[in-house]
Amino acid sequence: MIELINLSWILALLGALTIYFVPANKKATLATIAVVGNSLVTSWLAILALTGQIVSFTFNGGGIMGDVIIRVDELSAWFILIINFTCITGVFYGSGYLKAYENSSKKLSLHWILYVLFQLSMVWVCMIQNGFVFLIAWEIMSLSSMMLVIFDAHNPKTLKAGINYLVQMHISVVFLTIGFIWVYFQTGSFSLDAFTTYFGSNSNIWLFLVFFIGFGLKAGFIPLHSWLPHAHPAAPSHVSGVMSGVIVKLGIYGIFRVASYLKSDYLILGEIIITISILSGLYGILNAAVHRDFKKMLAYCTIENIGIIGVGIGIGLIGLGNNVPILYYLGFGGALLHVLNHSLFKSLLFYSAGSVYQQTHTRNMEKLGGLIKSMPRTAVLFLIGAVAIGGMPPFNGFISEFLIYSGLIKGIQLQDMTQIILMILTLAGMSVIGGLSILTFTKTFGTIFLGNQRQTLAHKPHEVSSLMLIPQYVIVAVMLSVAVIPQFYLQIIGNILSGLTKSIVIPQPVEFVGYISIMQSISLYSVLLIGTIAFFWGIRALALRGKPQVVGATWGCGYTAGTSKIQYTAKSFSKSLSKTFNFIVIERKQYEELQVGEIFPKEKKYTSHYHDFFEFRLIHVVTNRLIYSANYFKFIQNGRIQSYVLYGVIFIIAVFILTIFNIVL
Amino acid sequence: MLSLILIILTATFFTGIIIRTKSIASGRKGPGIFQPVKDVIRLFKKGTVYSETSSFVFRIAPTIYFSSVFVAMLVVPFGQSKGIISFNGDFIFFAYVLGLGKFFSIIGAMDTGSSFEGMGASREALYSMFAEPAFFILMGSLGLLTGYTSFQEIFSALHLGSPISYALAVLAAFVFLMIAMIENSRMPIDDPKTHLELTMVHEVMILDNSGFDLGLILTAGFLKFAIYGTIIFNLFSGTIAYEYAIPMFFAMQLFLAFAVGMIESFMARFRMNQNAQFIVVLSSVSLLIFFGALLISGKFI
Numbered sequence: 013m014i015e016l017i018n019l020s021w022i023l024a025l026l027g028a029l030t031i032y033f034v035p036a037n038k039k040a041t042l043a044t045i046a047v048v049g050n051s052l053v054t055s056w057l058a059i060l061a062l063t064g065q066i067v068s069f070t071f072n073g074g075g076i077m078g079d080v081i082i083r084v085d086e087l088s089a090w091f092i093l094i095i096n097f098t099c100i101t102g103v104f105y106g107s108g109y110l111k112a113y114e115n116s117s118k119k120l121s122l123h124w125i126l127y128v129l130f131q132l133s134m135v136w137v138c139m140i141q142n143g144f145v146f147l148i149a150w151e152i153m154s155l156s157s158m159m160l161v162i163f164d165a166h167n168p169k170t171l172k173a174g175i176n177y178l179v180q181m182h183i184s185v186v187f188l189t190i191g192f193i194w195v196y197f198q199t200g201s202f203s204l205d206a207f208t209t210y211f212g213s214n215s216n217i218w219l220f221l222v223f224f225i226g227f228g229l230k231a232g233f234i235p236l237h238s239w240l241p242h243a244h245p246a247a248p249s250h251v252s253g254v255m256s257g258v259i260v261k262l263g264i265y266g267i268f269r270v271a272s273y274l275k276s277d278y279l280i281l282g283e284i285i286i287t288i289s290i291l292s293g294l295y296g297i298l299n300a301a302v303h304r305d306f307k308k309m310l311a312y313c314t315i316e317n318i319g320i321i322g323v324g325i326g327i328g329l330i331g332l333g334n335n336v337p338i339l340y341y342l343g344f345g346g347a348l349l350h351v352l353n354h355s356l357f358k359s360l361l362f363y364s365a366g367s368v369y370q371q372t373h374t375r376n377m378e379k380l381g382g383l384i385k386s387m388p389r390t391a392v393l394f395l396i397g398a399v400a401i402g403g404m405p406p407f408n409g410f411i412s413e414f415l416i417y418s419g420l421i422k423g424i425q426l427q428d429m430t431q432i433i434l435m436i437l438t439l440a441g442m443s444v445i446g447g448l449s450i451l452t453f454t455k456t457f458g459t460i461f462l463g464n465q466r467q468t469l470a471h472k473p474h475e476v477s478s479l480m481l482i483p484q485y486v487i488v489a490v491m492l493s494v495a496v497i498p499q500f501y502l503q504i505i506g507n508i509l510s511g512l513t514k515s516i517v518i519p520q521p522v523e524f525v526g527y528i529s530i531m532q533s534i535s536l537y538s539v540l541l542i543g544t545i546a547f548f549w550g551i552r553a554l555a556l557r558g559k560p561q562v563v564g565a566t567w568g569c570g571y572t573a574g575t576s577k578i579q580y581t582a583k584s585f586s587k588s589l590s591k592t593f594n595f596i597v598i599e600r601k602q603y604e605e606l607q608v609g610e611i612f613p614k615e616k617k618y619t620s621h622y623h624d625f626f627e628f629r630l631i632h633v634v635t636n637r638l639i640y641s642a643n644y645f646k647f648i649q650n651g652r653i654q655s656y657v658l659y660g661v662i663f664i665i666a667v668f669i670l671t672i673f674n675i676v677l
Numbered sequence: 678m679l680s681l682i683l684i685i686l687t688a689t690f691f692t693g694i695i696i697r698t699k700s701i702a703s704g705r706k707g708p709g710i711f712q713p714v715k716d717v718i719r720l721f722k723k724g725t726v727y728s729e730t731s732s733f734v735f736r737i738a739p740t741i742y743f744s745s746v747f748v749a750m751l752v753v754p755f756g757q758s759k760g761i762i763s764f765n766g767d768f769i770f771f772a773y774v775l776g777l778g779k780f781f782s783i784i785g786a787m788d789t790g791s792s793f794e795g796m797g798a799s800r801e802a803l804y805s806m807f808a809e810p811a812f813f814i815l816m817g818s819l820g821l822l823t824g825y826t827s828f829q830e831i832f833s834a835l836h837l838g839s840p841i842s843y844a845l846a847v848l849a850a851f852v853f854l855m856i857a858m859i860e861n862s863r864m865p866i867d868d869p870k871t872h873l874e875l876t877m878v879h880e881v882m883i884l885d886n887s888g889f890d891l892g893l894i895l896t897a898g899f900l901k902f903a904i905y906g907t908i909i910f911n912l913f914s915g916t917i918a919y920e921y922a923i924p925m926f927f928a929m930q931l932f933l934a935f936a937v938g939m940i941e942s943f944m945a946r947f948r949m950n951q952n953a954q955f956i957v958v959l960s961s962v963s964l965l966i967f968f969g970a971l972l973i974s975g976k977f978i
Contacts, residue, residue, distance in 0.1 A: 381790070382730070382790070384732045384734065385732060388732075395734075395784075398780075399777065399780060402776065402780065403773060404773050404774075404776050404777040404780060405770065405773055405774055405777060410770075410773055413773075414766065414769055414770070417766060417769045418765070418766045418769075418826070420817075421766060421817060421820055421826050422826075424817050424820055424821045425820070425821065425824060427976065428976075429971065429976050429977060429978055432821065432971065432976060435817075436814055436817050436818070436821075436967055439813050439814065439817050440810035440813055440814050440817075440960065441810075442813070443772070443809035443810050443812070443813040444806065444809060444810055446772075446773070446776060446809060447776075447802075447805060447806030447807070447808075447809040448806055450776055450779060450780050450783070450802055450805075450806065451799075451802040451803065451806055453780070454780060454783040454784050454787065454798065454802055455799075455802075457784055457787075458783070458784050458787030458788070458795070458798070459787075462732065462734060462784060462787045462788040462790070463730060463787060463788065463789070463790030464730055464790045526765075527765075530764045530765055530766070533764055534764070534770065537748070537762055537770065540748065540762075541744065541745070541748050541774065541777075544744040544747055544748055545740060545741055545744040547744075548740045548743055548744050548747075548893070549737065549740050552740055552889055552890075552893075555721060555722075555889050556724070556725065556888075556889055559723065559724035559725070559888070560724035561724055561725055561726075561727065562724070562725070562726045562727070563726070563727050563728075563729050564726055564727075564728065564729065565728065565729060566728040566729075566730050566731075566789045566790055566791045566885060567728075567789075567791065567793075567884045567885055568791070568792075569793060569874050574792070576790065578792045579790050579791070579792060579795065580787070580791070580792055580793075580794070580795020580796055580798075580799070581795075584795070584796070584799070585795060585798070585799040586799070587799075588799065588800070588803055588950075588953070589803055592953055
């Protein structure tokens, strides 16, 4: 089986190399072959792991790294399968999406080579069990995704978003490096298994928090989320789909991995995580509700879903701390299933939103409208994604959210008052998230696809090619499989969870089997719901047969000269909400008042946009201070070679003097 | 199964009684209590008018809205007898299925491209969002009080507690009644009889619906009232034998319908911008119930 591990990187690197030499129209095909090949190999390993055969091999990495263990265990397997599926749909969709760029061969080579490397590094991040090598793979992943984001590098905004992403990812790496070195100094090993030793003899909370900040930056917990709303809109849609679908999930993978080694402090960590997560969820969906750039909206929605996943992790940790196995299974299980579900519907939403962008060349939903008539398939796909992400039956979002809800309701039965209050507030928060996501997605779907076209577009939009539609159909099929046979996925998750924790073995409680059968019946009720809809639809068809059907204008309150501009806009749809929460969603308007004595008013402009609270009130304040104080040291970098030579001389003299007086050794 | 029959029976007269009460309170004779049902039957026989802007979403939305209310109805129990759908955590299913219906009724309204219907849709989405936490905190507290997590088990265990639990049930009844008013867009949140599109919430969303579709939406409204009425009855019923419980049920539904009619006759609608605050108050009442439940269960230190 070691051959398979080697085959993975050989296939990917070979593919990446040959992409450079083939003509522009073949590059996408070759990238597809490389990605699919690598996926098949690593998925095989993952399926082996899930069926109980864990593949592992060790090589000696030299003095510092020590023994490097490459191992595909159940947790890695779950994430590897998710990564592979999303990357495959991404590469197919991307081949269609980038068809228009076939004349710029260099751009395409760079893009597809990096895409292959991106997938390789993500899969390997899940397999490597050594801190040092993990960081290398992590870094390749961050760099390649950053280069994928700046596909449109001539656009300064895109470049800025890319650099923002790059900087934040390196802050994340700093925290991860600190964490790994910390463990290395305490235990003398970079291996992840050394965590067991560390957590056994040291305080658990601080090291975990360092890792939580490092991985949380990737995952997008508030206040570490500010790269997401910039990077996702800037990237090409298939890249945003894969980034939102899987790359943020690797942050979650990291948290799961470190949490599996924990030995104490479960309760306090669970409480911290659950609090941050529910706030992330509320903050994310609130911002998603007000933004009118639909890819930015989806980026904020990712933050919301990361919050929901985090709530699951928090419940699991509280369950471990209280020694209630069912909470551990419901919380962690719900989180793992939501990782899968979110990767499915979020990539679906990004792909269908990308199709809209490709046809209309705008991300501003106020300029769109009525697209359901010209792009009916894309509209239906987006609608399915929207219903699923709102967590409504009969789709898969409900299954994972139900598990997390059940965890919260079980948590209310705990003994400690603080935990009960935390659980009930989180329950209320989750319900608000559910209600707000209905508002957000009705707004988005209604404005983009329904009603009339709000502005004339340069090109008439058409339905996208089947190369872009088929991956989305496949995603819908998998989503339905989660909704219809949840027991299959839950049994896998049950197996993952029973072997996850390293310090204690938690056997699957009987209650969890009960929950699996509840899930089974929920899937039946979802089918019943669809059946009811079909039944009443049939009755409606019967009742309407032979009855007159008239088509007329929309009721205009007696006003007959309406234009498409008087339609309700996305901005007004969420206006009352943003007014209620104006202390979190900060709105800035720019306009000119009508002057006194201005008899013939000139044409006026009115713009309004929303600021990110944390970026505006926290990050910008800090960076502005930094820039302000750094200004005082500007004289050092003056561009004269003479001064630079002088600095060198001063440095050498300083080193010389300091060594003479034995100050540095 | 019993609850299904009772809800459908209640739905036939509930709205009629509200309207009759309002008529008598304002000095008119008013229509018979089955007039709303007769209106709906007449609508079912009619043809339809569609807006030229609308797509298939507009046509399917009322059906999905009605089906979601129908499936939610199957979850509601009656005393000791379970609903057709009953499992641990079924109230989450209840809330989310109703959410699905709301989602489609909102996008159905937006499909007409009207300037008013979007307004109503936006308000409906906002108000129901604010009402969600009240429902969930309330059900969570009842779960804490009884130790169960499904509608039927919670309600049948509820009476076993101290007299304080009946006091909590009264508060809970208030919250459920108000949620019912919000969900059905009645006073004091929304005035179904208003004649100005700008001040409507629910009515403006269905301006363009006609014929069979309008009939479905109205029927769903009747059912929703009866569903919440049944839930409120369940708070008090406990393990009362059916021969007493069923007459009590109808008496309570008549009383509730009468109460709604009186509220609507003697109260003005709130100002639009105060609605949100009012709905948030419901969540605080739910929190009050939660702390009561903590006290009773002895977990309050």
